[in-house]
Each structure stands twice: as structure tokens, then as C-alpha cells.
Amino acid sequence: MTTSTAATRGLFFFKRFLSNPREVGAICPSTRHLAAAMVRDLELAEGDVVVEYGVGTGSFTPTIGALVAATPRARYLGIEREAGFVDILRQRFSDLEFANAQVEQVQRLLDERRMAAPRAVLSGLPLILLPTMEEIVDTTHAALQPGGEFRTFSYLQSYPTRGAARLRRLMRDRFAEFSMSRLVLRNFPPAFVLRGRKAG
Secondary structure, three states, X not given: OOOOOHHHHHHHHHHHHHHOHHHHOOOOOXXXXXXXXXXXXXXXXXXXXXXXXXXXXXXXXXXXXXXXXXXXXXXXXXXXXXXXXXXXXXXXXOOOEEEEOOHHHHHHHHHHOOOOXXXXXXXXXXXXXXXXXXXXXXXXXXXXXXXXXXXXXXEHHHOOOHHHHHHHHHHHHHOXXXXXXXXXXXXXXXXXXXXXXXXX
């Protein structure tokens, strides 16, 4: 793909949704309002690492990237399994690092790049649709630094489903602290941000 205009990115995203709705999880990218909620009150220190899961075409990446760029020696790693999305990301964000891989490989990917344990892992994955949801939560918890945070989101319409309830239960069980944001209405669909903090 040689262009990265918003229209082209949106069309590519929609085509990927049609071909694999379980992996993509939404018919359109998330909004900047959900991106802002994902990083709200996230404070980075010098040299911290931030990992983004399921980057897609980069809906959250400008917001996360700005936070990293404002922090001395902070580093970013985006993990995306769809090669077409990774091509777009590397064109749009040439100063950030991306891996075309599965997020379950996060520790190996960090080790290969000599990155420290992350201060935060921010996920755009449709976790409740993935059979590896528990493995992803567990490997993320293990990879985080003490006091580090895992943040993901859950759409309003999926909140009462078994999968969403299981995700909330997993995060309550694995993390020392668990919380949910207020509903982000300016997203389609509206969504909650789920936050889990590892014991410090």
C-alpha cells in the first residue's frame, strides 16, 4: 500500500473487518476521544516503555506517540499481526517501532529490542472475541514492570456478554487494582476503558 490517507486507511480497515471480523473486532477505527481516555492520567518517567497491542491503522498511536515523545528516552513498541496494517503504520509513524507479530510474544519482542519491562500496555484488540484472551492477560501481567498498567476497552453493547464479564473477572483476579472509566460516548460504538495495575 503506497498511500496512507484517512480514507484509504478507513477502507482498508473495513475490508479487513469483512474478511476477518473476529480479529478486527469493529467496523471502523476508534476515535481520538477513546484514545484520550486510554492514556488519561498515565504518567511516564524517563526511559519508560509503552507497548500498544492490535495497533490496526493507528487510531490510538498519535496520542500514545505524543506521550512517549514528551518523555525523555521513553520507547514505544506497537505489535500488530496484520502485515497490511504494519505497512501503513511504518509509513505513518516512521519514528516509532512496530513488530508484525502476535501479542502473546510480547516478552520475546521486548527482549530482542533490549526494551525494559513496560510501564504500560495499551490494547486495541477485541479481547473478548479471542480464544487466547486469558493467555494475553497473563503474558501481559508478567511482562509489565511493578506498578505497570494494562489498559483495554470494552464496547457498551458487549458489556453484558459472558466474554466481557470474563475479561473483567480476569483483570480483577490478575491485577492488584482494577477500575473502569466512564462511558466514552464519542466513539462508535461507545466504550469503557478497563484498567488493571500490577502490584508495585
